[in-house]
Amino acid sequence: MQTDKSLQEVQSTNASLTLNKANTLPVIRIQPSHGLASLLKFGELWKYHELLYFLIWRDIKVRYKQTVLGIAWAIIQPFLTMVVFSIFFGRLGNIPSDNIPYPIFSFAALVPWTFFANGLTQASNSLVGSANLIKKVYFPRLIIPIATVLAGVIDFILAFLMLIGMMFYFNIIPTINVVWIPLFLLLALVTSLGVSLWFSAMNVQFRDVRYVIPFLTQFWLFSTPIAYPSSLLSEPWRTLYGINPMVGVVDGFRWALLGTSTCPGTMVFVSALVAILLMISGALYFRRMEKTFADVI
Amino acid sequence: MNDIAIHVEGLSKKFHIGKLHGKNKTLRETLTDTFAAPVRKARKLLRGEATGASGLDDTIWALKGVSFEVKQGEVIGIIGRNGAGKSTLLKILSRITEPTCGFAEIHGRISSLLEVGTGFHSELSGRENIYLNSAILGMKRMEIDKKFDEIVAFAEVEKFLDTPVKHYSSGMYLRLAFAVAAHLEPEILLVDEVLAVGDARFQKKCLDKMETVGQQGRTVLFVSHNMPAVTRLCKRVILLDEGRLAHDGLSHQVVSRYLSAGEGTTAVREWKDLKAPGGEVARLRAVRVKSEHGEITEVMDIRKQIILEMEYDVIKSGYVLLPNFGIINEEGIPVFVTLDQDIKWRRQPRPEGHYVSKAWIPGNFMSEGTFFVGASIVTLFPANIFQFNEDHAVAFQVVDSMDGDSARGDWAKKMGGVVRPLLSWNTQFNPSSI
Numbered sequence: 001m002q003t004d005k006s007l008q009e010v011q012s013t014n015a016s017l018t019l020n021k022a023n024t025l026p027v028i029r030i031q032p033s034h035g036l037a038s039l040l041k042f043g044e045l046w047k048y049h050e051l052l053y054f055l056i057w058r059d060i061k062v063r064y065k066q067t068v069l070g071i072a073w074a075i076i077q078p079f080l081t082m083v084v085f086s087i088f089f090g091r092l093g094n095i096p097s098d099n100i101p102y103p104i105f106s107f108a109a110l111v112p113w114t115f116f117a118n119g120l121t122q123a124s125n126s127l128v129g130s131a132n133l134i135k136k137v138y139f140p141r142l143i144i145p146i147a148t149v150l151a152g153v154i155d156f157i158l159a160f161l162m163l164i165g166m167m168f169y170f171n172i173i174p175t176i177n178v179v180w181i182p183l184f185l186l187l188a189l190v191t192s193l194g195v196s197l198w199f200s201a202m203n204v205q206f207r208d209v210r211y212v213i214p215f216l217t218q219f220w221l222f223s224t225p226i227a228y229p230s231s232l233l234s235e236p237w238r239t240l241y242g243i244n245p246m247v248g249v250v251d252g253f254r255w256a257l258l259g260t261s262t263c264p265g266t267m268v269f270v271s272a273l274v275a276i277l278l279m280i281s282g283a284l285y286f287r288r289m290e291k292t293f294a295d296v297i
Numbered sequence: 298m299n300d301i302a303i304h305v306e307g308l309s310k311k312f313h314i315g316k317l318h319g320k321n322k323t324l325r326e327t328l329t330d331t332f333a334a335p336v337r338k339a340r341k342l343l344r345g346e347a348t349g350a351s352g353l354d355d356t357i358w359a360l361k362g363v364s365f366e367v368k369q370g371e372v373i374g375i376i377g378r379n380g381a382g383k384s385t386l387l388k389i390l391s392r393i394t395e396p397t398c399g400f401a402e403i404h405g406r407i408s409s410l411l412e413v414g415t416g417f418h419s420e421l422s423g424r425e426n427i428y429l430n431s432a433i434l435g436m437k438r439m440e441i442d443k444k445f446d447e448i449v450a451f452a453e454v455e456k457f458l459d460t461p462v463k464h465y466s467s468g469m470y471l472r473l474a475f476a477v478a479a480h481l482e483p484e485i486l487l488v489d490e491v492l493a494v495g496d497a498r499f500q501k502k503c504l505d506k507m508e509t510v511g512q513q514g515r516t517v518l519f520v521s522h523n524m525p526a527v528t529r530l531c532k533r534v535i536l537l538d539e540g541r542l543a544h545d546g547l548s549h550q551v552v553s554r555y556l557s558a559g560e561g562t563t564a565v566r567e568w569k570d571l572k573a574p575g576g577e578v579a580r581l582r583a584v585r586v587k588s589e590h591g592e593i594t595e596v597m598d599i600r601k602q603i604i605l606e607m608e609y610d611v612i613k614s615g616y617v618l619l620p621n622f623g624i625i626n627e628e629g630i631p632v633f634v635t636l637d638q639d640i641k642w643r644r645q646p647r648p649e650g651h652y653v654s655k656a657w658i659p660g661n662f663m664s665e666g667t668f669f670v671g672a673s674i675v676t677l678f679p680a681n682i683f684q685f686n687e688d689h690a691v692a693f694q695v696v697d698s699m700d701g702d703s704a705r706g707d708w709a710k711k712m713g714g715v716v717r718p719l720l721s722w723n724t725q726f727n728p729s730s731i
Binding site for chain 2: 138
């Protein structure tokens with residue numbers, strides 16, 4: 001009986017809803033969300049694009065506040081890793097580098113890697129870090145991790161300029177394939193965002209995530225051909241290696257900038273597929289958990 | 298039908314709360330629990346039942362079947378005890394959290410002000426924070442540009458516009474935060490306890506601004522513990538009690554209903570069960586207002602003594618306690634605070650047991666009007682720990698029957714003042730000195 005009544009009321013109010021549209025006042029309906037349809041309302045993100053800009057801008061402004069070296073950290077991080085890699089893997093370990101000077105070989109991979117790893121680490125903690133916002137104001141929560149990952153693009157650009165400088169130093173002229181770089185950056189971004197969406201949403205309820213992430217990035221770093229070339233693997237294993245989307249990114253960067261022999265076409269395709277899957281599943285999981293964020297954070 | 302701003306129907310919200318742990322657990326139980334809990338949690342997680350890393354065994358309804366309608370331009374107060382569901386209701390209406398069942402319809406742009414300065418970043422300057430905060434509260438960039446000067450002027454921070462807000466004094470910080478919020482122009486505004494912060498001047502500014510917002514024909518939902526403010530700002534008040542809508546009507550009726558809490562009078566409140574406010578040492582049992590003859594009444598003669606009575610249990614011996622009452626008037630102005638003066642208990646640790654403390658307000662001292670009595674106990678030694686602090690526990694009215702022997706004498710019109718003592722006067726006359 002009771003449900004019947006409320007159902008009727010819902011229908012009658014739905015009718016009044018259309019009536020009100022003529023009144024130009026926007027009508028918002030608040031009710032428990034069910035099913036896939038409610039997960040797919042990504043259009044709302046566009047309504048809040050100004051907030052996205054502001055949050056990106058804030059992240060960039062605040063990132064290196066009260067540090068002595070400031071934005072130089074964007075370059076120092078990958079650069080120092082490159083130095084360490086060059087000494088231990090390049091010099092002492094004698095790891096092959098596709099006939100390219102080892103420093104530039106590893107740096108070309110470390111630049112997108114740093115973008116990915118920093119984005120992942122920061123975005124995964126971004127929701128918990130914005131607990132205060134989440135508990136007090138409404139906006140699509142997706143904006144928070146997206147803004148954090150996007151803010152990292154500035155760091156990437158600086159490190160990338162450094163990479164170009166180093167290439168001049170080593171007398172390496174980029175091939176025409178350099179035009180594909182934005183695409184590989186996009187791939188790194190999608191991967192980073194996909195993983196971040198999963199982890200940031202999980203982190204709201206299970207703070208264990210915070211302890212998993214450093215371990216995971218380290219593990220991921222060594223399972224990506226950064227210190228070594230993917231040419232160590234033979235086909236078809238090499239293509240299969242692309243299941244790790246960062247393999248596609250790293251090989252893509254090396255191919256586009258340094259002209260390493262193999263065009264990683266199919267491998268990049270596999271990587272892109274996995275990355276897109278990660279992002280879609282991440283976004284759906286995020287949307288599903290979103291409604292409980294304010295209650296459990 | 299078209300003048301409705303908010304329509305709420307059967308709105309309910311269930312919360313999972315952690316399992317209540319018994320206090321007398323053995324070490325063995327604690328140990329087995331430590332190892333069994335992760336397994337249990339993992340199992341729940343896999344089944345998709347988990348909602349948090351803390352336990353998930355008990356649930357409460359923070360809101361249960363609440364329905365009401367708000368017309369456009371109405372200013373409505375929402376009151377209730379702590380945990381009655383007021384904040385949950387606002388959070389659902391501002392879409393921060395989802396209802397478990399029921400629905401709400403909002404007609405018009407809605408802004409919620411659950412806190413001033415949400416999203417302020419201490420490293421950013423005042424100017425930057427105005428933009429950031431406005432964007433977070435839902436303003437468009439163009440609107441912000443247009444109102445920027447107005448916001449700055451309202452906040453009175455012109456000189457420090459480019460200083461990071463972490464160097465602001467807390468007063469400046471609050472002013473800036475409220476200035477941004479005050480310049481929102483939604484059709485519907487939800488406000489939660491914003492007035493509970495800041496000094497008296499700031500609170501007055503907030504209240505005045507709220508009043509203007511209400512007069513501009515906007516719809517305002519105002520959650521507050523501040524009964525005087527609610528009575529002043531709102532014509533209609535909704536009373537929530539344990540998640541249910543207990544009363545909905547004219548503000549003074551609902552407020553007095555709230556204060557009388559089902560006992561038929563605002564002059565007494567009693568707590569029988571575990572819900573009694575209290576800490577580790579003391580627990581409040583009752584607060585009463587009595588006439589000088591000892592009868593419980595809410596209407597007091599201005600000329601007679603008033604007895605404030607507090608009944609409480611001390612559940613842990615050995616603490617020096619300071620029972621005290623605080624009286625505020627209907628404008629929210631604290632009239633006085635009075636502390637236990639009984640010489641027997643001065644600096645004396647109190648043994649466990651049942652206590653009744655009384656305070657006598659002299660006749661011809663209070664002014665006319667409604668007064669709210671807060672009861673509280675704080676430990677004086679070992680440390681200043683509030684055992685409870687029950688604001689607006691009871692209320693009473695002071696009336697002047699105008700018989701001519703009160704402080705107003707033969708004056709029959711309005712008289713100001715926080716108190717109205719009957720003072721002795723002496724007027725000397727010297728006819729020859731002109």
